[in-house]
Amino acid sequence: MKKENLILLEIKFKLMKYFAIFLLLFFLQETNAQTVFSVSNKYDADIKVFVAKNKYDSDLVVFKAKNKYDCGDNNGVWFFTDSKYDAKKSIYFVENKYDADLIIYFAKNKYDAKWREKSKMHLLF
Numbered sequence: 001m002k003k004e005n006l007i008l009l010e011i012k013f014k015l016m017k018y019f020a021i022f023l024l025l026f027f028l029q030e031t032n033a034q035t036v037f038s039v040s041n042k043y044d045a046d047i048k049v050f051v052a053k054n055k056y057d058s059d060l061v062v063f064k065a066k067n068k069y070d071c072g073d074n075n076g077v078w079f080f081t082d083s084k085y086d087a088k089k090s091i092y093f094v095e096n097k098y099d100a101d102l103i104i105y106f107a108k109n110k111y112d113a114k115w116r117e118k119s120k121m122h123l124l125f
Contacts, residue, residue: 034065034075034076034078034079035078035088035089036079036090037080037081037083037084037090037091038093039090039091040092041092042092045090046090047101048094048099048101049091049092049094049101049104050096050100050104052104055105056116058105059102059117060114060115060117060120061114061116062077062104062107063077063107064079065077067079068081074124074125075113077113
């Protein structure tokens with residue numbers, strides 16, 4: 001009877017260890033949610049973006065983070081990476097808002113970052 005209990009306890013411990021590793025990997029992946037890379041060719045981009053002069057003309061108010069760990073879950077806080085492979089999305093900046101999939105405005109304050117047009121949120125998932 002004691003040997004069976006030890007085996008069950010050992011199995012539970014291994015399962016808990018694997019579950020903890022899974023959770024850690026899951027949360028590490030989520031910190032990369034709003035990392036973007038600016039490409040020089042529109043055909044290489046996932047999204048075409050136009051920068052508005054006024055936040056009221058934008059779909060998304062964006063704050064440029066200095067650290068990738070400051071990024072959130074599709075909340076408008078972006079970190080620009082140096083490599084396309086480190087980014088969740090690649091973007092191309094267009095000169096005409098009618099060519100854009102998404103219109104953004106760069107905010108000076110992190111707390112101003114937000115979606116103004118929630119119907120376009122799917123573009124960054």
